[in-house]
Amino acid sequence: MARFEHTLTGRSGAIGLNRDEHGVAHIHAESRDDALHGMGYCHARDRGLQMLFVRVLGAGLGSRWFESSEMMLKIDRYFRRCNFAADSETEYARLSSSARAGIDAYCEGINHFFDNEGIPWELRFLGYGKGYTPWTFADSMITGKVIGFVSLGGTQGEIERWIIDCVRAGVPTSALEELFPRGLAGLDLDLIRRLNIDEPIVPPELWMVPGLPWAMASNSWVIDGSRTESGKPLLSNDPHLEINRIPPVWYEVALAWPGHTAIGATMPGAPGIVLGRNERVSWGVTYSYMDCIDSWIEDCRDETYRRGDDWKPLQKRVETIERKGKPAETVTFFETDEHGTLFGDPREMPGLYLSSRWSCGVGTTAEAVTALIEMLEAGSVDEGRKTIANLNNSAWVFVLADVDGNIGLQMTGKMPIRAEGVSGLIPLPGWEVENDWQGFASFEDLPRGMYPENGFYVTANNNLNPFGKLKPITLNVVPYRAERIQELIENHVGKFTAEDMKRIQLDVMSTQARTFLELMRPVLEEIPDDPDSSRLLGWNGSYDYIGNTLGVDAFERFYFILFDEVFGKRLGRRALMHLRSETLMISEFFGVFDHVLLSERSIWFDGRTRDEVYRATLDRMVNERHLIPSFNREIWFRNILLGDKVPKFLGFDHGPIGRSGGRATVSQFQTGLVAGRSTATGPSIRMVVDMGRDGLESSLPGGPSDRRFSPWYASELSDYCSNLYKRISISS
DSSP states (O other): OOOOSEEEEOSSSEEEEEEOTTOOEEEEOSSHHHHHHHHHHHHHHHHHHHHHHHHHHHTTOHHHHTOOOHHHHHHHHHHHHHOTTTTHHHHHHHSOHHHHHHHHHHHHHHHHHHHHHOSOHHHHHHTGGGTOOOOOHHHHHHHHHIIIIIIIIHHHHHHHHHHHHHHHTTOOHHHHHHHSTTOOTTOOHHHHHTBOOOSOSSOGGGGGOTTSOOEEEEEEEEEOGGGBSSSSOEEEEEEEEEOSEESOSOEEEEEEETTEEEEEEEOTTSOSOSEEEESSEEEEEEEOOBOOEEEEEEEEETTEEEETTEEEEOEEEEEEEEETTEEEEEEEEEEETTTEEEESOTTTSOEEEEEEEETTSSSOHHHHHHHHHHHTTOOSHHHHHHHHTTOOSSOEEEEEEETTSOEEEEEOSOOBOOOTTOOSSSOEETTSGGGSOOOBOOGGGSSEEESOTTSEEEESSOOOGGGSSSOOBOSOOOOHHHHHHHHHHHTOOSOBOHHHHHHHHTOOBOHHHHHHHHHHHHHHHHOTTSHHHHHHHTOOSBOOTTSOHHHHHHHHHHHHHHHIIIIIHHHOHHHHHHHHHHOSHHHHSHHHHHHHHTOSSOGGGTTOOHHHHHHHHHHHHHHTGGGSOOOOOEEEEEETTTTTTSOGGGSSSEEEEEOOOOTTSSSOOEEEEETTEEEEEEESOEEEEETTSSSEEEEOSSOSOOOTTSTTSSTTHHHHHTTOOEEEOOOO
C-alpha cells in the first residue's frame, strides 16, 4: 500500500497527498470527486493567500477588509459594477448532478483546510479573519470571471472606449479607419460627441493591484505524429501573464483515481485542470480575442431609457461599500434589460449615456465548471473538443492531442450574433432594436478543426477566423509570434521531439523587429556613421539578454519615438503617455498600431512617406536620448501582498533577474510602469506534452506555495530563469 505524507477522508475512501521532488502536489483518491476534494485542500494549503485575496477584491470588499484608501474605493466600485456573482444561485441550480458533486467536493476540500488550519496570517493581520466565511461555488465563479474579464475580456472594452475618446478628441474618422479597417461602420459622430461620460471602463487604480493575474498573450501549438520522433502528437503551451509576482499564477497538480490520471496547471479557486493532460488526451489554451463585449448609446431621462418610441424603467441596483474606519459609501448602478450597465448616473442629467455588456458575464458558469471537471476524463480529441467548447465563461481557444494520434482545435466563448455589417467595435443607438444582440453562436460555428493538412495547429493570439463558419475576432491581432512558430515548424529538419518544442518556446527572434529593419535599411544606410544606425544594421532581431543588447536598445528607442512621431500629434503626447503608463492597451494591441507604422503611406504621416517618417525618427533618437525610457531587462519577483513593503533580506521578493525576449518574440517579455506599479509579462508557465510518454514537462516562475517560509515558496524560480524544465508523472 502506498505511503502518503497526509491522508484525508473523502466520500469514497481515503485521499492520499504527497509532494514530488519539486513540491508538486500528488493526489490519490478512490473517485474523481475525492480527487477534486484533495485539489481543493492543496489549493487552500499552498495558495490560500492568492485565493482569498482575489475573492475579496472580486466581490468588491477590499475597502472593508484591506484598506480604506480612495484607490481601493475605486477598485471596489469597479467590481461592484461587474457584479460577478449575480447569478450564482441560478448557475448552481443549473449544474448537472455530476458537476455539482464535483464542485461541492472541491469546496469541501478548501474548507477542510481553512477550518482546521486557519486562513493565512497576512489576511488575519489585516482583519479578514473576522470576515472569513466558507468557500462556496459563488467564490469559484468570481475567481473565473476575474480571470476571464479583468485580465482578458475587459481590454476589448477598453480599446472600444478609446475609439470613443478619439472621436470626441477630434481624431478624423479616416485616420481611425486605418487603425480599424472595416470596423467603424455605423459610427455616428454626433451621438458620440453628445455622450455624458465621466468614468473609464477600467479604472487606472485596478492596474495597481499586484494580486490579479494580468494577461498579455499566449502561445500554444500541437504537431501530429507524422512529424514527431515518437510517432505520437506533441503539444506545447505557454500562457503569457504577469510573471513578476510570487506566487505564480498557476498551481500544478497530479491526480489519480481508479482508471484515470490527470496532470497539469490549475487556477487556485477553480476546480479542474486548465492546461495539461489525462491518460488519453492533452490540451493547451490561449486567449482567442473573440469580441464578447459591446457598448450602446442609451437615451435616458427620469430613470428611464428609450426603446423605439417607448420609454422603459431602468433597473436600479444599490450597493453599500463598507470602509475600514470611514463612513460607508452607497453606490447606485442603473441597468437596462438588453445592454447591461450604464456608465454614469442619469439622475444627474438627462441625455445620452454609454452602456456595456459582456456576453460571458451571465449564464455561463454552470457549463464552464462542467467542462473543466469533465475534461479530467475526456477520452479523445473529438470528445475533448465537444466538452471544452462549453468553457464559455470567457473566450478561449484550445489545441488538443490524443494517444491515438489525433490533433484538434476548438474556440470557446459566448459569441454574440450581431446584425449584418455590425463589427461590435463602436457603440450604436440602444433605442434601435436592430442593434441588439440576436442570440449567440453555436460552438460548431466557431473556429475549430481536426486533421490539418500541414500536420499542425498554431494559436498565438493570431487571427483564427478562417477556421470557423463565423468570424468572432474583430480586432487586428498580432501575427508575429504565430508567424515565427510556424516558420520554425515548417523549416525544421527531421522529426520533432519534446526538446525541439522547448527550443521553440525559448525562441527570442522578433519577426516584428525583422520586418521593421527590412523597411528601415535604406534609411539606415544613408547615415552609416551614426552609432544607432550601425547597431541596427548589425542586429539580427534577436532579443537575447546576453546577446547584442545594443541592437535591442537602439530598436526600442526607435520604436518608442516612432510611436510619438506618428501618433503623438493627433492623439496628444499626454494621451499617448497615458495609454503607455496607465493602461495595457498599447502593450496588448500594438499590432493595431503597427498596421499604420509599417504602411508605405498613411493619413497619420501628415503627407510624408514612410522613409521620411523613419528618417525623422532616427534624427530624434540622437537629440532626445535623455527623454526615452531604457528597455529594462531585469525584474524583481515580488510577493503579491507584501512585495516591496518589507526589507529584502526577509526573502519575500527575489531579484533582480535578467530576462530575454520582447513584445513580439515567442518567449515574450514586456516590462513597464502601469499606474505606477512595475509589471512584467511573459510565459507564466511552460508546458510540453509528448503523447508517446507518460506525464509532461513544465517550468514555473516560482514555486507551489505562497507561504514565505515554506521550502516551496520560490523553489522553481532559479530553474525557470535558467530555462530548465521538470518532469511530472504520477507517483505511486
